[in-house]
Amino acid sequence: MINEGTNVSPRYGEPQLIHADGQPIRFVRNELLGDPPSTHNMGYSYPWFIDWNDDELPDLIFPNETNRIFWYQNIGSRDKPEFGPQQQILVDGYPDSDSIRTRTAQRAVKQNPNGVYPQEPDRPFYWRTGAAFADWNDDGLTDFITASSTDRRATLFVQYRTAAGELKVRKGEELKLTDGRPIDDRLVDRRSHWTESYRPVDWNRDGKIDLVYSLAGAHNGIQDGGSMYLLLNSGTKAAPLFEPPQTLKCFGKPIRITNHGPHPWVGDLDGDGEADLVPCVEWSVYPFYAHAALAMPERPEFEIDRIVD
Secondary structure: OOEOOOOOOOOEOOOOOOEEOOEEOOOOHHHHHOOOOOOOOOOOOOOEEEOOOOOOOOEEEEEOOOOOEEEEEEOOOOOOOOEEEEEEOOEOOEOOOHHHHHHHHHHHHOOOOOOOOOOOOOOOEOOOEOOEEEOOOOOOOOEEEEEEOOOOOEEEEEEEEOOOOOEEEEEEEEOEEOOOOEOOHHHHOOOOOOOEEEEEEOOOOOOOOEEEEEEOOOOOOOHHHOOEEEEOEOOOOOOOOEOOOEEOEEOOEEOOOOOOOOOOEEEOOOOOOOOEEEOOOOOOOOOOEOHHHHHOOOOOOOOOOOOOO
């Protein structure tokens, strides 16, 4: 949807399909993994528009409902992007093939403790999880944070360039809090474990990338009854280390708006230089939270009175 208004007062046009290699972009499990078919034939894409291959053009990247991540190279321009065929982000030591995807599909239809999301030690990523794409080690290349395949802990995946100039990805270290704890949903006492995502943002404008951790569907007992949490980076640009999670609130009240999300876009939508939130909910509504409302402990009070000269 193209912004036909301004940064301060956005107004969006009708939705337009984005094509890649001449075809609409579509993600559903059975088309990605193949047979045997799953009854949970969902898409759940977490789209990104960011330069992945270091050519100064933003590409499209799609974490999705499966435990694979795909991307489309921008073969057009910044003003008029066009996208080539689907490519897969592969991690060193984790090859993929038709037979491996079939094995994943077979595991997903068998009885297992995680239902349609089997833990696979031979895959790098977990299912149905968004990723935080950013330069996390300050080397100029785009990396990402997402949940690892077996323990669902936030893990850094580092993009690097080989001696021959080829861009590749390796699995890095698990991310930690300042108190040494790994980053997973135990931090906020979540009881059910499905659908979560990570978003990068310099929340406090100190030049270091912080992390917004989004997870819903298990509000009973979860920290403050919320669904989005801020983890400030008190480490460095090259070696992030995060503070314990702060519940994101609107005028002092924890934000709880969905059981399937809220997977927010985080950025400056209203042009004031501060990070805002645009999360999503099941019924295709996108609430907007201005940074000021997120920062205020309560809603401002005011009185309307008559002024007499």
